[in-house]
Amino acid sequence: MQWEIVIGLEIHAQLTTASKIFSGSATTFGAEPNTQASLVDLGMPGSLPVLNAQAVKNAIKFGLAVDAEIGMTNVFARKNYFYPDLPKGYQISQMELPIVGKGHLDITLEDGTVKRVGITRAHLEEDAGKSLHEDFHGMTGIDLNRAGTPLLEIVSEPDMRSAKEAVAYAKTIHSLVRYLGICDGNMAEGSLRCDCNVSVRPKGQAEFGTRCEIKNVNSFRFIEKAINHEVQRQIELIEDGGTVVQETRLYDPNKDVTRSMRSKEEANDYRYFPDPDLLPVVIEPAFIESVRGELPELPAQKRERFESQFGLSAYDASVLSAQRELADYFEQVQQSCGDAKLAANWVMGELSSLLNKADLEIEQSPVSATQLGGLIQRIQDNTISGKIAKMVFEALANGEGDSADAIIEAKGLKQVTDSGAIEAMLDEVLAANAAQVEQYRASDEAKRGKMFGFFVGQAMKASKGKANPQQVNELLKKKLEG
């Protein structure tokens, strides 16, 4: 049987606000346990929540970016359950009236096609603390630093049809929230976490199959692996005559399996009700307009502009626009050298592989955009060849000079374009390889073509790569024919 995979994602994005969503505590990651927990975060008797306006603003930014309805009156509700790292015995979340309603997001698939994924809703909520099971000798430690950290839970429609689509969607959300500056996107620190709802159905069947939810997948690679694994599990189960049970599963990246956490029957009745400690949040249209005015150019807009303004290919434009910092870097290089295509090639080629090798973010690039722009300028004005340029780039990366010019000067890498000098050098090369010259001259056209490369190589070697390759070609041809 042909199976169709149906995937919807719930992404929890931790909002970058200076303080927590309902208290004044800081939200810095990695502080000493329980040093960033106030009376409110500890759930102290008599303490009360006060909503952080920045969290509301961040949520609205996201809503506007996905073209969603904004909940002009949105309501915080209590989600009641007991857990040691949930101090109040309830999580303040949003249920019936979320801050962001229906919207959509276009994602670019690997083959370049664009797919529109529906956003069901996005709501604000507070994060829980952490239970620490190690180092406590059979006991559990509780760290409430994270309790009360603002989260935006972004719920998609079940629109994805493969693990790769799900990853593309997650990456697009990741890129978007970073563009908006509302989430740092640091998945290793848990700033962006993903729950995957996965089901399968026979191709052509209208109704959805029973879904399983895989909780807390924290990397793009794991999203793909977890989904593929879960899909396989469900298909095998059904094909063996079984049925999928609605349940929550956990992905174990070490063993690459998902395992059951709790079934639907065991699921909590969260007893949601509007939080009486918080008034409904009423948003004025003027506020929305002011937030709209603050929105940066978004990835999709940037991609289109890179195509139309710079004539980049769809692929190059989408790679360069995926990350705000990368796009900014590219644009700086482009501005400094004036050649978008060369800039794109260098950023996506040499620079990217350098960063990958060193495992660095673009912001940590050892070669600045101005330096790279300066280097490209020297290629454009024939000061150096492309080959020498790579050497200069490496030298820049190693900190051997402040600018391409300085390195070219210091290392004497300036390209030789004086045809007299090149001719003299060529004469020496030909004299040193007299036998090959004889052979060349005796050969037919086809054979000559092959042999020509040998002389070019020898010539470039003799010039230490500095001779202008075009001139070498032309003059060499003339001399050999001569």
Place this chain on the structure above:
Amino acid sequence: MHEKTLAELSQALRSKAISSVELTQHYLKRIEQFDGALNSYITVTPELALEQARTADARIAAGDAGPLTGIALAHKDLFCTQGVRTSCGSKMLDNFIAPYESTVTQRFIDAGTVMLGKTNMDEFAMGSSNESSFYGPVRNPWNSEHVPGGSSGGSAAAVAARLCAAATGTDTGGSIRQPAGFTALTGLKPTYGRVSRWGMIAYASSLDQGGPMARNAEDCALLLQAMAGFDPKDSTSVDAPVPDYSASLNDSLKGLRIGLPKEYFSAGLDSATAAAIEAAVKQFQALGAEIKEISLPNAELAIPAYYVIAPAEASSNLSRFDGVRFGYRCDNPADLTDLYTRSRGEGFGAEVKRRILVGTYALSAGYYDAYYLKAQKIRRLIKNDFMAAYEQVDAILCPTSPTPAFRIGEKIDDPVSLYLTDIYTITANLAGVPGIALPAGFANGLPIGMQLLGPYFSEARLLNIAHQYQQHTDWHTRAPAGY
């Protein structure tokens, strides 16, 4: 000294006829003398009180005194007081030393008052008789066989027995007004949002409101002045100007329109209480007020609505008492579930458990619409009733409870009959409107209370009406025999 009202003490302190240390010592002595029998205090804080009294005397000497500087108060034991046990009348918080100060008590500290201690109350403010306290029942100073009302029963008894100049209370369904009525005090439940709830341990967040309990309206005005005002730490606190509550106390009642809700004068109302209200009506007429019959047609739905909403909120509010971070924890928990079930099972009393169960049920999947949502709709209807009534009248007059204080133990095994004693007070909480309770007579030596309800933020007018009544009656000046 204890015969004096708060306003009189304020004069005496500022004229240096007495010192705050003397006043404090006097009350501490009285507490020692009487409270063994009354049980109105859970915690007495003599050292803190005397330290605050010395500070107050220094302020008075320096000419830096307000009307409350040096006045000795008691606070209901659900206001968090830093460094002092805040028990909420529960075993659950018997070991809870609050790490911070509530806004209400902080405002009193800023005003220079002295805290004598923390008063007894129904456990987590759930009750109308002060019998659900982990620390035992409080006795009514007017008759020790009778309850002082609840949940602010300790505050009521302490003020009535002159064991403090005045006290704070909180009112979720009548917990200031009903005990004030049972002990011949004047007690004010402000408009919801007028007094900050920060640091006030929640029972039902959308209904809870702190307020003063004192000997008369004039004292309540002075206390409310300190308590009222916007608090950025409480999202439900209202940012509205606070009037001078004492300034309008002597305004004339001529032309005042008082409404009598016909639904409140039906079967079930004790005849002595009905007679006392009738006499009060005559008094108000004599003062120039106009009396009108009005209707609050949905009032009969108030009790069922309240006993869905309040327990629903309570079931969630009390989830934080889980034995993990503070409060009671059972011995040797076997695992997490055991820790939860035994800590809560052993830490909470019967009435609290009952309301948690009721509230959990009302919020459960499949029942939410039938109970919680319906109750909220009733709440809206009741609010609309009040809004319609206030188009015709300026204030509503009615009893605080159907009968005077009942006997200790009389209703403890019949929760529904106990719930019904709140029938006249609950509507104001559901609608969020203010109400003042004050004494209107006595029957068999027990006080009869009445209350005046007003539109939102009409506290100044309510205090004015009560004060004018008290200028022409002496119920509020009577003291229980032996105190």
